[in-house]
Amino acid sequence: MKPVNVGLLGIGTVGGGTYTVLTRNAEEISRRAGRPIRIFAVADRNLEHARNIAKDACKITDDAFAVVGDPAVDVVVELIGGYDLARELVLTAIHNGKHVVTANKALLAVHGNEIFAAARKKGVIVAFEAAVAGGIPIIKALREGLAANRIEWVAGIINGTTNFILSEMRDRGLSFAEALAGAQRLGYAEADPTFDIEGIDAAHKATLMASIAFGIPVQFDKAYVEGITRLEAIDLKYAEQLGYRIKLLGIAKRREDGVELRVHPVLIPAKRLIANVEGAMNAVLVKADAVGATLYYGKGAGAEPTASAVIADLVDVARAATTDPNNRVPHLAFQSDQLHDLPILPIAEAETACYLRLTVADKPGVLADVTRILADQEISIDAFLQREPKEGKTDVIMLTHRCKEKQADAAICKIEDLSAVVGKVTRLRLEDLQ
Ligand code: HSE
Secondary structure, X not given: OOOEEEEEEOOOHHHHHHHHHHHHOHHHXXXXXXXXXXXXXXXXXXXXXXXXXXXXXXXXXXXXXXXXXOOOOOEEEXXXXXXXXXXXXXXXXXXXXXXXXXXXXXXXXXXXXXXXXXXXXHOOOEEOHHHOOOOOOHHHHHHHHOOOOOEEEEEEEOOHHHHHHHXXXXXXXXXXXXXXXXXXXOOOXXXXXXXXXXXXXXXXXXXXXXXXXXXXXXXXXXXXXXXXXXXXXXXXXXXXXXXXXXXXXXXXXXXXXXXXXXXXXXXXXOOOHHHHOOOOEXXXXXXXXXXXXEXXXXXXXXXXXHHHHHHHHHHHXXXXXXXXXXXXXXOOOOOHHHOOOOOEOOHHHOEEXXXXXEEEEOOOOHHHHHHHHHHHOOOOEEEEEEOOOEOOEEEEEEEEOOEEHHHHHHHHHHHHHOOOEEEEEEEEEEOOOO
């Protein structure tokens, strides 16, 4: 049977892993796909490196446009990352009638609606399992495995770098800066770690999960994004004392009036399985009406774990390529004319419980003033921790019941105005994940 000819754009870590796994497991993969899948052409800026890795590829070039324009290529695998060049290459590949497999979450979170529309017009597949949580088949699970359900929310540890840093801060009492330096030494964090530590990478992934979970267009520009750069080790310690862990979560939650789409550090009960996901591992918890809660765990990055997702998409493409495009699994899980325009809610409307840490003068009436302000905003206190006073000051930590973000904002503003409160209030969000 004629093999599926893959044109690989970029043979770095994931591209190399894809080549290795496709070669090593060629027979198993072909038994599943119904025909062999082979790397036919490779484009990479580093020709020597490409030749060293892709020894059996028919064509090796430094011109990616030659690959997306090659009539012999059936599927383009885009692994170069970034926005502009990747967008141009993917749209050209689609225009040339080629299916596309991509690991590029940034591209799809920002340009996904345009790319999926172009793909529908040409009747080609754009598959992106590798874009979210690396080797974990979370796209397949949300899009197909849970198709019977009304999905209520998705909450994921979907950035390994930040999870590694948080584990180090907690286990070794390191500051954020020290833990980041360690992650860079070990090769977990990039030289420029901005996308990871500022939560942008997680927000790209959460955006894609929200779309396929709820059947809405991709809307990265409406996501609330907050990273871990301002987290202090002391808050991880206090959270622990209260029975919580702090994780950077990507959350997509459906409400009657819209969707909460947000990435930020969150306190979660230490007894939840997802709270115990440590180091660079990823995990996604999905709450759906029929099945209840399901949890998906595994490696979210790395050569072979990500290649596993890329190749699963290639197998899907091999099986579906000859079928009627109208009867294929839709790109965003829901039929394209059935996407809803449920709005992404502004963060002020988000509802979460809160962790508040403040330093106050150790004198009578201060806590009464603080709790009065919370009561005025109809915020109810759930738990309370006060440290030993030192030099006439003490740390007070409060957990509140759920409230709207704007209620918490208003209360924090007033608390910071109290003369007995020293400096700023540290506020973190808390999710029970029940
Ligand atoms: N940089 C990401 C992480 C992997 O740390 O999880 C690729 O999205």
